[in-house]
Amino acid sequence: MAQSGRSQERDVAFPAEAADRLPPGQRVQQQLPVLHYGPVPKFRPQTWDLRVFGATKTGEEFAINWADFQRLPRVTVRADFHCVTKFSVLDNEWHGIPTSVILREVPPAPNVTHVMVWAEYGYSANMRLADFASPNSLLATHHNGEQLTPEHGFPVRLIVPHLYAWKGPKWVRGIEYLTEDRRGFWEERGYHNLADPWKEQRYSYQEEPGDGPEL
Numbered sequence: 001m002a003q004s005g006r007s008q009e010r011d012v013a014f015p016a017e018a019a020d021r022l023p024p025g026q027r028v029q030q031q032l033p034v035l036h037y038g039p040v041p042k043f044r045p046q047t048w049d050l051r052v053f054g055a056t057k058t059g060e061e062f063a064i065n066w067a068d069f070q071r072l073p074r075v076t077v078r079a080d081f082h083c084v085t086k087f088s089v090l091d092n093e094w095h096g097i098p099t100s101v102i103l104r105e106v107p108p109a110p111n112v113t114h115v116m117v118w119a120e121y122g123y124s125a126n127m128r129l130a131d132f133a134s135p136n137s138l139l140a141t142h143h144n145g146e147q148l149t150p151e152h153g154f155p156v157r158l159i160v161p162h163l164y165a166w167k168g169p170k171w172v173r174g175i176e177y178l179t180e181d182r183r184g185f186w187e188e189r190g191y192h193n194l195a196d197p198w199k200e201q202r203y204s205y206q207e208e209p210g211d212g213p214e215l
Helices: 016-021 066-071 099-105
Strands: 049-054 062-065 075-082 087-098 114-119 124-128 138-143 157-159 172-178
Touching (some): 049 066, 049 099, 062 066, 075 157, 087 099
Parallel strands (some): 049 172
Antiparallel strands (some): 049 062, 075 087, 087 138, 114 124, 114 172, 138 157
């Protein structure tokens, strides 16, 4: 995986009772390092919007500007963060807009099964609609009480705690409703289509029939 700006972090000791929170092959790390593909984009609030398109219920494309996005209902979610590179950061506090709010504001068509989440520079991640709609999934603007830094995804990054972290792009700009699955950026480059850390679904060669579209 191409990466930029990786910080050095040490593994930390953790209580034995936390061991059952670690998926197979993971180790605990104290803080989130900076991992991403490509440069950090510049945020321009006057032109920023979140596009919701594809198989919407009305067939129309919607754009939510920054001012309207900030008015949407917010929640705080406490969740562990599991990276496919084998580190986990426990007890993160994420604050932002639940994905359920987007699904309510711009409903998908009845036959939608998957979502493609688009970020700056054409980066994308696909997932099942049920994963995107999970109660703990959110478009995060804050982490541990602080506004996200640009390197960590400001202004918006998707958090889907029950999947490997690459399924949650930084710098989110679009949500595309799909009526059939389509691989995203890393999924086209050999990463597992489903990305369940508890099943160690790291790479596409591990996929079982039905786990995703053909490469």
